[in-house]
Amino acid sequence: MMKKIRLQDAVGTRLxxxxxxxxxxxxKGPAFRKGHTVCAEDLCRLQxxxxxxxxxxxxxxxxxxxxxxxxxxAAALAGPGTQWENDPREGKIAIRAAxxxxxxxxxxxxxxxxxxxxxxxxxxxxxxxxxxxxxxAATRAIPLVMKRAAIERAAAIxxxxxxxVQVRPLRRAKAGVVITGSEVYHGLIQDRFAPILTEKxxxxxxxxxxxxxxxxxxxxxxxxxxxxxAEGCDLLLLSGxxxxxxxxxxxxxxxxxxxxxxxxxxxxxxxxxxxxxxIGDTPxxxxxxxxxxxxxxxxxxxxxxxxxxxxxxxxxxxxxxxGGLCQDCKPCVFPHCAFGxxx
Numbered sequence: 001m002m003k004k005i006r007l008q009d010a011v012g013t014r015l016x017x018x019x020x021x022x023x024x025x026x027x028k029g030p031a032f033r034k035g036h037t038v039c040a041e042d043l044c045r046l047q048x049x050x051x052x053x054x055x056x057x058x059x060x061x062x063x064x065x066x067x068x069x070x071x072x073x074a075a076a077l078a079g080p081g082t083q084w085e086n087d088p089r090e091g092k093i094a095i096r097a098a099x100x101x102x103x104x105x106x107x108x109x110x111x112x113x114x115x116x117x118x119x120x121x122x123x124x125x126x127x128x129x130x131x132x133x134x135x136x137a138a139t140r141a142i143p144l145v146m147k148r149a150a151i152e153r154a155a156a157i158x159x160x161x162x163x164x165v166q167v168r169p170l171r172r173a174k175a176g177v178v179i180t181g182s183e184v185y186h187g188l189i190q191d192r193f194a195p196i197l198t199e200k201x202x203x204x205x206x207x208x209x210x211x212x213x214x215x216x217x218x219x220x221x222x223x224x225x226x227x228x229x230a231e232g233c234d235l236l237l238l239s240g241x242x243x244x245x246x247x248x249x250x251x252x253x254x255x256x257x258x259x260x261x262x263x264x265x266x267x268x269x270x271x272x273x274x275x276x277x278x279i280g281d282t283p284x285x286x287x288x289x290x291x292x293x294x295x296x297x298x299x300x301x302x303x304x305x306x307x308x309x310x311x312x313x314x315x316x317x318x319x320x321x322x323g324g325l326c327q328d329c330k331p332c333v334f335p336h337c338a339f340g341x342x343x
Contacts, residue, residue, distance in 0.1 A: 007046060010038045010054040017066065017144050018090045021049055030090055034067060064148040066091035069119075069141035076155035077113070077121055077139055079104075079163025092140040097130045101167040102308040105137075109157060109164050116154040118146045123165055125341045129304055130167060137165045170307040173206030173235040176228030180240040180250050182215040192292055193239040200299065201237070204307055209233060216241060221253035225284070229257075234282055235306070242273045242288040251275065254284055266317040268324030268340070271298030276312045283312070296326060296334040 005013070014037050021031035031049060032042070038054065046054075064072075067088040074084045074093040083098045097103070105126035113121055123137040130136055141151060158164050177197050184191045191213070198208040210231055212224040221241070228236055241250030242264075255262060259277040264286075266274040274297075275286030283306050291297050301320060302312055310316070323342025326334075 004053050007043060007052050007054060011040055011043070013038050013054065015054070019046070019049060019051065020090055034065075062148055063145050064141075064151050066141045066144050066146075069146065069151045070139060072151055072155050073119060073121070073139045073141065073158070076158035077137060077164045079166030081167030081169070082136060082163070082165055088140075090140075091142075091144070092138055094135045095137040095139070095165060097132055097134045097136055097167045099132045099167065099169055101130065101169040102304050103128045103130050103136050104166050104168060104308075106161055106164050109161055113154055113157045113164060116150060116157065118142045118150055119154045121158075121164065127301070127305060127340065129335065136167065168308040170205055170304060171234075171309065173201060173204075173307055174209045174233050175201045175206050175235040175237060176210045176212070176231065176233035177201075177208050178221065178224045178228070178236065178238045179211065179213050180216065180221055180238060182217075184240075185213050185215040193287075196291060197237050197239065197287065200303060201235075204304060206235070206307065216249055218249045218253045218256060221250055222257045225254065225257040225279075229279065229282065236282065236284040237287060238275075238284060239287045239291065240289065242275060242286050250286060254286070259284060261313070263312070263314045263317055266298045266302075266324075267319075267321030268298040268301065268326075270294045270296075270326055270328075274298045274302070274317070276302065276317065278311075294326070294328070295332040296339060298324070300334065301340040 014035055015032055017034050018030035019032040022028045070088045070091055070093045071086045074095060078084050078095045081098050081101055082095050084093055084095045103124055103126060105123045107126065110121060110123065119141055121137055121139040177194055179191055179193050183189050194211050201208045210228055210233065212228065214221045214224045225236060238250055241248040251264060254277050258279045262277040264275045266272060270290035271288060273288035277284040287299050291299060305312060323338055323340055326339045
């Protein structure tokens with residue numbers, strides 16, 4: 001229940017909500033915080049903020065104030081790898097990454113949450129790489145006071161699957177790289193793939209511990225794979241031999257090396273001939289030739305997810321289709337673009 005009082009009669013009362021100040025291009029935030037006791041010196045500033053009246057708030061037993069509601073919602077939305085402070089600003093609470101990692105958003109749970117009246121949560125795109133302290137989501141209860149039952153219902157939806165947002169750390173991969181192709185193996189052309197793949201691994205905190213070269217020979221490619229597994233590599237990247245030419249035998253070599261799960265083809269461009277395979281729990285990523293000519297390909301979408309512990313299969317490769325069309329911008333501004341944002 002709200003009681004309206006004249007500003008000149010408000011001295012000594014406590015504010016029921018934050019009072020926002022906006023200075024275009026300079027500042028937007030609370031000029032006075034909820035709970036502030038109004039004194040005579042505040043009256044002039046409040047008038048400049050357009051306040052000729054203030055309100056005394058009485059919250060019923062079945063109601064909840066926006067700040068208490070925001071805290072309840074944040075606690076339910078925040079999953080593993082995230083953190084938040086119970087210090088609402090204008091009824092809003094930000095949820096931040098507790099450490100570096102990959103953001104995962106349960107989009108279905110988020111939509112169900114936002115269908116509840118008088119609450120909201122907005123997030124970054126799922127599968128965004130984030131640094132510790134980065135705001136990954138923000139929530140608020142929209143009215144100043146609302147029914148407690150609605151807030152509890154929204155919080156229950158968010159809690160059902162352990163929170164709506166989580167940040168998973170990337171493991172530090174010990175990667176092995178196999179460069180296939182007889183023309184490179186025999187020195188007819190200079191390899192340019194190894195430096196590209198090595199840098200992508202390093203940029204995500206891993207190490208390209210070994211680089212091997214193999215001609216278009218099934219047995220030699222298979223041996224390179226098994227040798228790298230014996231060296232303790234927990235991630236393998238193979239370049240070349242991913243197309244449909246008869247001498248492209250990399251896929252056959254991967255199968256012969258013991259891969260029990262092979263998924264060939266991704267719904268993204270560039271990188272449609274991308275391959276994901278598994279030997280036990282070790283992922284093998286087959287990178288098509290487009291990786292030589294495009295700064296960003298499907299590999300840049302999948303590699304962080306692999307390092308975050310996700311087991312990529314046919315479904316995940318299929319879902320890349322929404323947002324998986326690179327616009328080949330010059331210069332490339334990935335990840336600050338739409339590529340991969342729909343997956």
